[in-house]
Amino acid sequence: MIARKGAILSSSNADVDSEQAYLTALYQRLDQLREQADGRLKAILLEAGGTPQGRTQREATRSHYAEQLAQMNSVENGLCFGRLDFSADVPRYIGRIGLFAEDRDQDPLLIDWRAAAARPFYLATAVSPEGVTRRRHLRTRGRVLTGVDDEVLDIESGDGTGREDVTGEAALLSALTANRTGRMRDIVETIQAEQDEVIRSGLAGALVVQGGPGTGKTAVALHRAAYLLYTYRQQLTRSGVLILGPNTTFLRYISQVLPSLAETGVLLATLGDMFPGVRARAVEPGAVAALKGDLELMLPALENAVADRQTVPDDFAEVDHDGYPLRIDRTVLEDARSAARRTGRPHNVARAVFVTEAIHQLSQQIADRIGADPLGGDNLLSEADLAETRRELREDVDVQQALFDFWPVLTPRQVLRDLLTDAGRLESAGLPPALLRDESAGWTPADVPLLDELAELLGVDDTLKVREQSRQRKAAIEYAEGVLEIVEGSRSLDFEDVEEEILSAIDVVDASAFVERHEVIDTRTAAERAAADRTWVFGHVIVDEAQELSPMAWRLLMRRCPSRSMTAVGDVAQTSELSGSTTWDQVFEPYVAQRWRLVELSVNYRTPAEVMTVAGDILAAIDPALRPPRSVRSAGVTPWARRVAPEGLAEELIADVRKEAGAVEPGRVGVLVPARLESSLGAELVAAVPGAAVGEQPDLLNHVVLMTVQQAKGLEFDSVLVVCPDEIIAESPRGLSDLYVAVTRATQRLGILHTGPLPGVLSSLG
Numbered sequence: 001m002i003a004r005k006g007a008i009l010s011s012s013n014a015d016v017d018s019e020q021a022y023l024t025a026l027y028q029r030l031d032q033l034r035e036q037a038d039g040r041l042k043a044i045l046l047e048a049g050g051t052p053q054g055r056t057q058r059e060a061t062r063s064h065y066a067e068q069l070a071q072m073n074s075v076e077n078g079l080c081f082g083r084l085d086f087s088a089d090v091p092r093y094i095g096r097i098g099l100f101a102e103d104r105d106q107d108p109l110l111i112d113w114r115a116a117a118a119r120p121f122y123l124a125t126a127v128s129p130e131g132v133t134r135r136r137h138l139r140t141r142g143r144v145l146t147g148v149d150d151e152v153l154d155i156e157s158g159d160g161t162g163r164e165d166v167t168g169e170a171a172l173l174s175a176l177t178a179n180r181t182g183r184m185r186d187i188v189e190t191i192q193a194e195q196d197e198v199i200r201s202g203l204a205g206a207l208v209v210q211g212g213p214g215t216g217k218t219a220v221a222l223h224r225a226a227y228l229l230y231t232y233r234q235q236l237t238r239s240g241v242l243i244l245g246p247n248t249t250f251l252r253y254i255s256q257v258l259p260s261l262a263e264t265g266v267l268l269a270t271l272g273d274m275f276p277g278v279r280a281r282a283v284e285p286g287a288v289a290a291l292k293g294d295l296e297l298m299l300p301a302l303e304n305a306v307a308d309r310q311t312v313p314d315d316f317a318e319v320d321h322d323g324y325p326l327r328i329d330r331t332v333l334e335d336a337r338s339a340a341r342r343t344g345r346p347h348n349v350a351r352a353v354f355v356t357e358a359i360h361q362l363s364q365q366i367a368d369r370i371g372a373d374p375l376g377g378d379n380l381l382s383e384a385d386l387a388e389t390r391r392e393l394r395e396d397v398d399v400q401q402a403l404f405d406f407w408p409v410l411t412p413r414q415v416l417r418d419l420l421t422d423a424g425r426l427e428s429a430g431l432p433p434a435l436l437r438d439e440s441a442g443w444t445p446a447d448v449p450l451l452d453e454l455a456e457l458l459g460v461d462d463t464l465k466v467r468e469q470s471r472q473r474k475a476a477i478e479y480a481e482g483v484l485e486i487v488e489g490s491r492s493l494d495f496e497d498v499e500e501e502i503l504s505a506i507d508v509v510d511a512s513a514f515v516e517r518h519e520v521i522d523t524r525t526a527a528e529r530a531a532a533d534r535t536w537v538f539g540h541v542i543v544d545e546a547q548e549l550s551p552m553a554w555r556l557l558m559r560r561c562p563s564r565s566m567t568a569v570g571d572v573a574q575t576s577e578l579s580g581s582t583t584w585d586q587v588f589e590p591y592v593a594q595r596w597r598l599v600e601l602s603v604n605y606r607t608p609a610e611v612m613t614v615a616g617d618i619l620a621a622i623d624p625a626l627r628p629p630r631s632v633r634s635a636g637v638t639p640w641a642r643r644v645a646p647e648g649l650a651e652e653l654i655a656d657v658r659k660e661a662g663a664v665e666p667g668r669v670g671v672l673v674p675a676r677l678e679s680s681l682g683a684e685l686v687a688a689v690p691g692a693a694v695g696e697q698p699d700l701l702n703h704v705v706l707m708t709v710q711q712a713k714g715l716e717f718d719s720v721l722v723v724c725p726d727e728i729i730a731e732s733p734r735g736l737s738d739l740y741v742a743v744t745r746a747t748q749r750l751g752i753l754h755t756g757p758l759p760g761v762l763s764s765l766g
């Protein structure tokens with residue numbers, strides 16, 4: 001636990017005055033830069049017209065200045081928060097962005113927290129001071145300095161007894177005990193050494209960050225995204241960074257952190273968003289989602305489902321061709337199907353082979369009929385006649401329709417919907433009837449990896465699209481050639497007499513370059529383009545609550561990240577999804593064998609020691625070998641449990657909510673309930689407590705929020721009330737993990753309301 005040591009000193013008024021003067025100068029510089037960017041932005045917005053290429057460049061410059069302005073606005077609070085003094089160097093001020101002096105030398109006035117020069121601010125200790133003699137934390141409100149805390153790292157001057165595992169104790173304590181607001185805050189002022197290691201680890205390879213509740217995994221993941229975009233800017237602004245979170249409520253909770261870290265090139269998404277055009281939000285039983293997430297079950301089943309769409313008639317089919325009945329024998333279609341399957345191409349792409357092969361055989365059939373030599377010689381039809389027969393067959397709508405029926409063009413949504421709503425198709429694909437769903441049911445997150453897999457199996461036959469694009473380009477080049485000829489033709493004849501060479505457009509640009517210049521360039525950010533493109537490959541992928549992803553979901557993610565440059569943060573003791581992972585090996589072995597790194601975070605910054613004692617008992621019941629992370633502080637409030645009569649539950653809960661809201665005012669209260677009670681208790685709470693939030697995506701800015709444990713993943717509240725823990729445990733085979741998640745959402749206070757006997761794992765509260 002944090003205890004102040006002699007190495008932390010308070011500073012004199014003179015120090016405060018001189019730091020205030022420096023701070024004021026920094027803000028002046030920020031204002032100046034802001035004005036410049038604003039002026040440039042306005043000038044660009046006034047410009048109009050020009051060539052498409054000019055407009056594209058203008059758009060790029062506009063978004064550059066707009067982004068710069070947004071960055072500068074987002075650092076208005078807490079612009080500068082630290083200072084490092086060295087024995088043999090000028091002091092360095094550390095802040096949320098970097099600022100340089102206006103003079104010719106461009107001396108650094110403020111160092112971005114992500115720069116290498118800022119690193120000692122997070123790592124230097126009394127034992128390993130890295131040349132730092134003093135680390136100073138600047139406390140500010142708006143542009144006013146409200147105080148400074150100094151840590152003397154020079155062993156000579158300090159007592160050398162400062163804690164080695166906690167840096168910036170005062171600033172850290174004040175951040176940790178602050179009331180929660182319903183939105184996550186950045187931690188740039190107080191990043192701890194073990195977290196810094198993760199944030200700044202290199203871009204390449206797969207990194208797994210395992211840590212118990214409250215160890216800052218989410219915070220670290222977000223700061224890592226900001227660090228990577230800063231350090232590998234060129235590479236990552238082109239390809240983008242994906243941050244995958246467990247649900248939309250969670251994404252809203254973390255949404256403010258990145259802009260305030262001054263980053264915008266990131267796509268925040270849930271698994272349900274990963275198939276463009278689908279927002280998969282429907283809910284289904286965990287057992288069904290688990291089946292859908294099972295790689296060994298689903299991969300062959302989806303292949304079967306696609307193969308089942310490549311049909312043949314029992315005996316033969318008959319169509320009308322050219323006024324005669326044309327018999328399409330089963331064997332013809334079987335041969336065509338085998339030829340198409342043998343290509344190993346995706347269904348829609350292999351279709352061309354199926355059609356060509358079938359038409360070839362049918363044309364032979366026709367040739368045999370009409371070209372047979374009555375004298376028994378060779379067939380009388382020439383190669384040209386055969387080609388003409390094939391062309392006629394190909395253009396015959398009835399033949400086309402028949403072949404389409406036997407090998408249709410398919411979309412992933414169509415195949416999956418047909419599969420999940422038809423008991424016969426499910427059985428034929430080798431899937432259990434439990435997957436059967438209603439026609440009207442929406443897509444669930446677990447459907448998304450299946451859609452993605454089907455998209456791979458089906459492929460897109462883009463021959464027509466490519467042909468059309470090349471036709472358009474050819475036409476554009478022809479047009480450009482015409483334009484350039486006119487330019488050449490209208491050159492003043494007088495020039496022909498001039499000896500020295502005068503260049504005209506045609507001398508400096510050929511038609512295809514001319515077309516290229518006038519092609520409209522896509523000005524969307526990488527994140528925007530990535531969101532619309534299923535096959536987008538990200539420069540880096542960060543997965544939060546990574547333990548919850550199913551093997552099918554991992555397969556989808558790995559496809560988006562062939563470089564395997566990824567960071568997975570999670571806690572295998574908190575896994576609640578039945579298809580989630582309980583070891584990291586399980587996840588990474590199939591994709592990178594042993595080539596992944598594991599880093600463990602060991603300090604819990606959220607949950608006070610009193611609550612962690614309760615959580616520790618639950619963890620021991622999950623797995624006696626697991627140890628909870630060490631709390632960095634205690635809150636001085638003892639968790640409690642109270643038994644109430646089932647019929648009085650709502651009333652008692654409402655009274656407790658009021659009491660807790662008063663105790664943590666203006667902080668947040670989270671009420672975590674079993675799914676069965678969510679709507680009934682929610683309705684009573686909302687009726688009784690103004691501003692309480694419930695529902696599928698409750699607004700966390702409300703002071704009281706009632707939700708299930710599933711919804712509360714990754715979130716935190718100043719006070720947590722857990723209702724009917726026995727039911728939470730009984731609701732799922734991973735019920736104990738759910739209870740562990742529930743109690744560890746508390747930053748200060750924990751209360752339990754139970755209607756039955758208190759579960760054994762909570763007996764310390766009895």
Ligand SMILES: Nc1ncnc2c1ncn2[C@@H]1O[C@H](COP(=O)(O)OP(=O)(O)OP(=O)(O)O)[C@@H](O)[C@H]1O
Binds near residue numbers: 176213
């Ligand atoms: N270095 C730090 N300085 C200040 N606050 C911190 C620090 N590290 C973590 N925190 C705070 O601790 C709380 C828990 O962090 P976070 O939500 O990232 O943990 P987590 O490991 O993702 O937790 P869980 O697995 O339980 O969801 C947050 O409020 C976060 O801001």
